[in-house]
Amino acid sequence: MNGSDQIRDDFRELIExxxxxxLDSEERAAVAAHLATGCAECTAAxxxxxxxxxxxxxxxxxxxxxxMLRGRLMQTARAEAAIARSQTRSDSTASKSMIPVWMWxxxxxxxxxxxYNAHETRVTKDAIERTRASLEExxxxxxxSARQLAVARREALILTDPKSIRISMPSANKDLPVLQAxxxxxxxxxxxxxxxxxxxxxxxxxxxLIPKAPGAKPEPxxxxxxxxxxxxxxxxxxxxxxxxxxxxxxITVEPEGGSPxxxxxxxxxxxxxxx
Amino acid sequence: MKQxxxxxxVFTPSDSSEVSPDAALVRRLLQRDVSAFEELYDRHSRLVYxxxxxxxxxxxxxxxxxQDVFLQLWRNTAQYDGSRGPFVPWLxxxxxxxxxxxxxLKSERQRRREDQTDELPPVVAIPDFEGSLDEKRRxxxxxxxxxxxxxxxxxxxxxxxxxxxxHSEIANALKEPLGTVKSWIRNGLLRLKEGLQTAS
Numbered sequence: 001m002n003g004s005d006q007i008r009d010d011f012r013e014l015i016e017x018x019x020x021x022x023l024d025s026e027e028r029a030a031v032a033a034h035l036a037t038g039c040a041e042c043t044a045a046x047x048x049x050x051x052x053x054x055x056x057x058x059x060x061x062x063x064x065x066x067x068m069l070r071g072r073l074m075q076t077a078r079a080e081a082a083i084a085r086s087q088t089r090s091d092s093t094a095s096k097s098m099i100p101v102w103m104w105x106x107x108x109x110x111x112x113x114x115x116y117n118a119h120e121t122r123v124t125k126d127a128i129e130r131t132r133a134s135l136e137e138x139x140x141x142x143x144x145s146a147r148q149l150a151v152a153r154r155e156a157l158i159l160t161d162p163k164s165i166r167i168s169m170p171s172a173n174k175d176l177p178v179l180q181a182x183x184x185x186x187x188x189x190x191x192x193x194x195x196x197x198x199x200x201x202x203x204x205x206x207x208x209l210i211p212k213a214p215g216a217k218p219e220p221x222x223x224x225x226x227x228x229x230x231x232x233x234x235x236x237x238x239x240x241x242x243x244x245x246x247x248x249x250x251i252t253v254e255p256e257g258g259s260p261x262x263x264x265x266x267x268x269x270x271x272x273x274x275x
Numbered sequence: 276m277k278q279x280x281x282x283x284x285v286f287t288p289s290d291s292s293e294v295s296p297d298a299a300l301v302r303r304l305l306q307r308d309v310s311a312f313e314e315l316y317d318r319h320s321r322l323v324y325x326x327x328x329x330x331x332x333x334x335x336x337x338x339x340x341x342q343d344v345f346l347q348l349w350r351n352t353a354q355y356d357g358s359r360g361p362f363v364p365w366l367x368x369x370x371x372x373x374x375x376x377x378x379x380l381k382s383e384r385q386r387r388r389e390d391q392t393d394e395l396p397p398v399v400a401i402p403d404f405e406g407s408l409d410e411k412r413r414x415x416x417x418x419x420x421x422x423x424x425x426x427x428x429x430x431x432x433x434x435x436x437x438x439x440x441x442h443s444e445i446a447n448a449l450k451e452p453l454g455t456v457k458s459w460i461r462n463g464l465l466r467l468k469e470g471l472q473t474a475s
Binding site: 013016017020021022023024025047048049050051052053054055056057058059060061062063064065066069070072073074076077078080081084085140141143144147150151154188222223224235236237238255257258260 | 307308309312313316320321322324325326328329332333334335336337338339341342345346349350359360361363364367368371375380381410413414417418421430432433435436437439440441442443445457460461464465467468471
């Protein structure tokens with residue numbers, strides 16, 4: 001084995017972790033630099049590793065996005081497609097019209113002017129780019145604040161709407177507080193708790209929806225950890241089913257990130273009445 | 276006749292006359308075909324959403340990220356180069372990167388830390404053997420294979436994939452030596468690969 005083979009083999013050992021994004025910065029930079037040399041074997045190995053890493057997505061508990069999301073996306077796409085079509089029509093009409101000779105002269109002058117200003121433009125562009133990056137960060141922060149506000153509003157609506165079904169979730173352990181849930185057909189499900197002890201280590205509380213259908217498996221929902229005061233509010237914006245198909249809600253302690261099916265006995269259970 | 280090894284199939288240049296359903300939909304998407312967009316969304320939104328929700332643990336934020344991912348697909352369809360790999364891993368890589376960016380943004384704001392801004396490797400090509408296992412079977416197989424790892428090894432891989440932690444961050448989180456974490460992750464992924472090869 002010559003020196004370059006050894007180097008390539010050293011990098012090959014890091015490829016999976018590189019694809020996973022797990023390398024620390026020094027190793028990551030070294031692998032990136034090696035890949036930039038165009039090493040065909042490592043590039044092929046990276047492709048394979050990236051595919052492999054993508055398979056880990058199947059570990060995520062199954063979940064359904066809301067119909068509202070689909071509606072929003074398709075509405076946007078339809079609107080943009082309509083704009084693009086009308087743009088294409090007007091471009092096509094414009095291209096068919098005659099362009100006078102004097103206009104070509106004006107275009108040439110404009111091009112010369114643009115070239116003359118290219119350098120200044122580049123400098124300005126760099127400054128704009130820096131400002132844009134900073135603005136982007138601010139916008140992201142604002143979006144996050146707005147999102148949190150929207151969540152809080154939605155929770156408040158669910159909790160106050162008279163149409164919401166109230167569900168009390170007591171625990172078999174009398175030392176533990178009773179949790180409260182409110183389920184609204186349009187707005188979602190909120191579960192709240194006060195003075196709830198934190199699960200040990202990295203473990204977390206996970207909500208389950210127990211279907212009415214005999215033999216149907218509990219449907220996994222979101223996970224939550226109480227804050228320092230033992231308080232939590234869990235908003236399930238799009239419960240996988242309307243409350244009509246659900247017999248009960250249950251909460252178990254699960255490993256961080258949740259489980260596809262319960263691994264412990266439920267601590268809190270609440271029967272879903274009504275509808 | 277012996278079935279071809281899946282990873283050999285992966286690297287066998289595909290017959291250009293054979294177009295996967297996703298590739299055909301992406302072509303239509305380039306023509307701004309909304310029905311193709313609907314079909315792609317219906318085929319893959321569940322998996323994308325499940326992944327993003329697993330990372331962010333919050334349905335509202337997860338939906339926002341999924342919306343961004345699909346809008347990016349709609350508006351910048353040309354970014355996907357079908358000759359470099361199948362569609363789903365590409366889409367999942369975008370979704371994961373976006374969700375992890377969101378997670379980091381949140382943790383940065385909360386902890387006022389500036390040491391987690393490193394980006395993941397760019398999304399490049401991925402070998403093609405989509406369709407050789409259907410989605411349900413594949414999910415079951417991946418879960419079985421991961422459950423066959425020791426719990427700490429599985430945890431290390433999950434911390435890297437779902438939380439975007441690096442080797443040394445995982446070693447700190449699990450209180451294990453760095454070398455151990457590195458071997459766990461590599462060996463775990465290689466085992467997953469072997470298991471999926473067998474499954475094909």
